[in-house]
Each structure stands twice: as C-alpha cells, then as structure tokens.
C-alpha cells in the first residue's frame with residue numbers, strides 16, 4: 001500500500017462518498033414515504049389503490065435495482081422523459097425501497113391484535129384516535145427491525161448507481177483501477193468508505209431496536 | 220335504586236347460530252351482577268353487545284335511559300361511560316403504565332394533565348403497583364397487567380364496569396390479587412357486570428347471580444339462594460360441575 005496514492009485518491013473518494021450518501025438517503029426518505037402510503041392503502045383495503053399498491057410491491061420487490069435503474073435512465077428518455085442520473089438513482093432506490101418498507105410497515109400494522117383495538121374503543125377512543133395513538137405507534141415499534149434492515153440494505157444497493165454513470169463510490173473505485181492499476185489502494189478505500197457509511201446506521205439501529213423491544217407485544 | 224343499564228329483549232345471531240334469544244336484564248346503580256354459564260353460552264357476546272362491539276338483531280339496550288345506538292356518531296361517548304376489561308388485558312405495549320392510564324382521559328375527555336396524573340398514581344398505589352409506573356406492560360406479570368387494565372378502565376370514571384373472565388388467562392397464584400381488587404370495587408359500591416368461572420369469588424362479590432344456558436337466562440336471583448338453593452335442574456347440574464365431591 002502506498003500512502004501517497006491514498007492521499008491522492010482521498011479527495012475523489014470524499015466527493016463520491018458525499019454523492020453516494022446524499023443520493024442514498026434521499027432515496028431512503030422517499031422509500032419511507034412511499035412505504036407508509038402503500039402500507040396504509042393495503043392495510044385499510046382502500047378500493048382500487050390497494051390493488052395498485054399490491055402490484056407495485058410485487059413488481060419492485062421482484063426485479064433487481066439495476067434493471068429498474070436501466071429502465072428509468074435509458075428507457076424513459078426514449079419517450080421524452082430524461083432525468084438526471086442523480087435523480088434517477090434516488091428515485092430508483094426510493095421505488096425499490098418503498099416496496100420493502102411497505103411490506104415491513106404493513107406487517108407491523110397487521111400484527112396489532114384486534115383485541116387491542118377493541119380495548120381502545122371500549123375506553124371511548126374514536127377510530128381516528130385509535131389509529132393515531134395506538135395502532136400506528138405500536139405498528140412502528142413492531143416494524144423497527146425491518147425498517148433498520150431495509151435502510152442498511154438500501155445503502156448497500158447504492159453500489160449499483162455506477163451502472164448509470166453516477167460518480168458514486170463504486171464508480172470512483174472502478175474508474176481509478178482502470179486508469180492507474182493501484183488496485184489495493186482503490187479497493188481498501190472503497191471498503192473503508194462503505195464502512196463509514198454503514199457502521200453508524202448499524203450501531204444506531206441496534207440501539208433503537210433495543211429501546212423499542214420493550215415496547216412491542218409479548219412477554 | 221335507579222336503573223343504570225336496561226337490556227330489553229335482545230337477540231343475537233351469527234348467520235345460522237342464535238347466541239341468545241330475547242334476553243332481558245336490568246342493572247341498578249351500585250349493583251354487582253355476576254353472569255355464569257357453560258362455555259359458549261354467549262356471556263362474552265352479551266358484554267360485547269352492551270358496549271356495541273357487536274350488533275344486535277332485535278331489542279334494545281339503554282344506558283341511563285338512553286338507547287345505545289351502535290351506528291351513532293356518539294358511540295365513543297357512550298363507551299366512555301362503560302368500562303370494560305377483557306381476559307387478555309390488552310394494555311398498549313408501546314406506552315408505559317402511566318401513559319396507558321392517561322391516554323384515554325387526556326385524548327377522549329381532554330382532562331387536565333396534572334389532575335389525571337395525580338389520579339393515576341393514586342389508583343396505581345391502591346392496587347399496589349406504584350413502583351411500576353414507568354415500566355412497560357411487557358415487564359409486568361399477568362396479574363399486574365390485569366390490575367393495570369382495571370385501573371385503566373377506572374380512569375374514565377365509568378358508570379358501569381364490565382369484566383369478562385378477567386382471571387381466565389392468569390396463573391392460579393395471580394388470580395386472587397386481581398379478584399381482591401374487584402372485590403374492593405364491589406364493596407365501594409361500583410356498578411359491575413362480571414362474567415367469571417370463579418364460583419367462590421362470584422358468591423363473595425355478587426348481589427345478584429345470572430345463569431345463562433341455551434340462548435336464554437335460565438335462572439337469576441340473590442347470590443345466597445342461587446348457590447344454596449338452585450331452582451332449576453340445569454343450574455344444579457352446572458353448579459355440580461364445579462365441586463369435587
């Protein structure tokens with residue numbers, strides 16, 4: 001390993017890191033928003049919408065992100081809809097992640113027992129209060145492990161962005177290896193930056209999980 | 220004594236099964252009515268009908284002389300006045316014990332927070348669970364959870380309490396701690412309708428016993444007479460199934 005090379009590469013990686021992190025997190029926030037809406041549509045069996053939501057979940061959960069990104073990046077411009085690469089990445093990640101988040105949140109909503117809802121109604125809560133103060137927060141506590149796992153999964157999926165020539169970490173590493181053949185340095189930096197990106201999420205995730213474990217059903 | 224709850228000729232059916240047919244029952248203020256009967260005779264269903272968790276096909280139910288209308292917008296206002304505790308406690312797992320007790324008064328009654336907290340702590344103390352105020356339901360035993368569930372119902376100042384086999388899911392050693400709470404509520408003159416399989420407790424708590432079997436009320440009356448001198452063969456047979464001699 002050559003420290004000189006590392007020093008030289010570092011600024012390039014930093015830039016790629018920021019881009020990856022930004023696109024990744026925008027995608028994750030999008031995924032979360034989509035996940036909630038889709039989970040509500042399915043859980044409440046909203047006419048028509050719940051059907052569309054189910055099709056969406058199956059479609060996006062069962063196709064690779066790479067294919068989805070290719071579709072958005074290369075196929076949409078053919079019908080006159082061209083989107084910048086970074087937006088493509090975030091939207092693609094959001095759509096993929098939305099299908100996973102939806103499943104996680106929906107199973108949380110479904111896990112709240114009917115008897116739980118009845119005892120809230122018996123206390124005089126209206127249906128809306130029941131959902132706001134009991135079902136939704138309870139479902140979210142139940143869904144936390146799934147949501148954390150999805151966030152980590154989605155951050156790792158950002159490595160596919162390079163395929164639509166987004167200058168992310170993966171792209172930068174491949175690019176440098178192709179140009180200068182300093183393979184070891186390029187790969188070590190790649191791993192280090194991915195760890196910097198993921199480790200805090202992982203640690204924070206397990207802290208949150210531990211805290212909500214007490215608040216979930218059972219025991 | 221004034222009548223609080225009046226059940227008039229109600230019938231309840233599920234598609235092809237008739238759970239009960241034209242049942243009538245009146246509960247006066249301060250009265251403790253205990254309902255017993257074989258499994259599946261409709262005891263839970265009756266309590267659930269009172270609270271409009273189930274609809275009825277015939278008859279009507281009046282609370283304070285006002286008909287409970289299951290489709291009305293004010294249903295939650297009626298339910299406020301009826302406290303109900305279920306076999307499965309159903310505390311809200313994501314809230315602490317104190318938060319469990321305060322949720323409905325604060326959100327439904329828009330009660331004062333300070334007052335509500337004070338009352339919650341007093342009631343918790345009364346059932347011996349003050350030290351658990353910041354615990355989550357998961358950290359409590361079944362008997363403790365059930366005592367909290369009773370307090371949670373009391374927090375709404377209900378006019379009548381409905382208890383559906385609240386000790387049926389508990390380990391035997393926890394049954395007494397819960398029934399003691401119910402007995403003390405009975406002694407302070409609360410109006411209650413209790414479904415239970417604990418005959419000893421029924422005898423101690425009941426002002427009036429009701430025996431349901433085969434879709435109707437077969438026998439009802441004063442607790443002492445009910446146990447010592449049952450009038451119908453069906454009740455005699457039912458009571459015998461609880462003794463070992």
Ligand SMILES: Nc1ncnc2c1ncn2[C@@H]1O[C@H](COP(=O)(O)OP(=O)(O)OP(=O)(O)O)[C@@H](O)[C@H]1O
Pocket residue numbers: 233236238256257258259260261262263264265384
């Ligand atoms: N949702 C339902 N659909 C169809 N039948 C039902 C439903 N709920 C209850 N029943 C039937 O109604 C009858 C009365 O049930 P209920 O739970 O009220 O009995 P119970 O007296 O409380 O019995 P247990 O002592 O076992 O609690 C039973 O025959 C039951 O199978």
Ligand SMILES: [Mg+2]
Pocket residue numbers: 262263264383384
């Ligand atoms: Mg029952």
